Amino acid sequence: MAHRDDATDSIDLSVPCDHVPGISVHRVRRPARGCEACLKLGSQWVHLRVCLSCGHVGCCDDSPNRHATAHNRASAHPIITSGELGETWAYCYPDDQFLSSGP
Ligand SMILES: [Zn+2]
Ligand SMILES: [Zn+2]
Ligand SMILES: [Zn+2]
Numbered sequence: 599m600a601h602r603d604d605a606t607d608s609i610d611l612s613v614p615c616d617h618v619p620g621i622s623v624h625r626v627r628r629p630a631r632g633c634e635a636c637l638k639l640g641s642q643w644v645h646l647r648v649c650l651s652c653g654h655v656g657c658c659d660d661s662p663n664r665h666a667t668a669h670n671r672a673s674a675h676p677i678i679t680s681g682e683l684g685e686t687w688a689y690c691y692p693d694d695q696f697l698s699s700g701p
Contacts, residue, residue: 605627606625606627606628607627608625609623609624609625609679613698613699615677615690615693615695617677623649628683629681630681632646633646633655634654634656635665636663643657643665644658645660645661645680645681645682646658646682647679648678648681650675651677654669654675670691676693677689677690677691
């Protein structure tokens with residue numbers, strides 16, 4: 599197997615919504631390096647989420663600070679994917695639906 603330190607994965611958009619044409623990020627480095635806001639705060643996170651409009655890395659809703667959702671509220675960027683290794687799903691906030699066929 600190739601060394602995967604610099605690997606990027608394509609995002610599973612097999613069930614696209616109307617917001618998909620507006621995204622600019624189509625490949626994501628996994629695992630993501632960390633929640634940008636938590637790193638500044640010295641806080642911790644559970645899972646990482648990546649914004650497909652600007653590449654912002656935030657933490658999931660199981661994390662104490664929920665920075666991915668905070669980024670969506672502040673920016674109105676609609677779609678996130680996972681920053682976790684082995685996960686390629688995407689989720690649209692305004693549509694409240696996953697854009698991937700798998701679990
Ligand atoms: Zn959508
Ligand atoms: Zn965070
Ligand atoms: Zn964004």
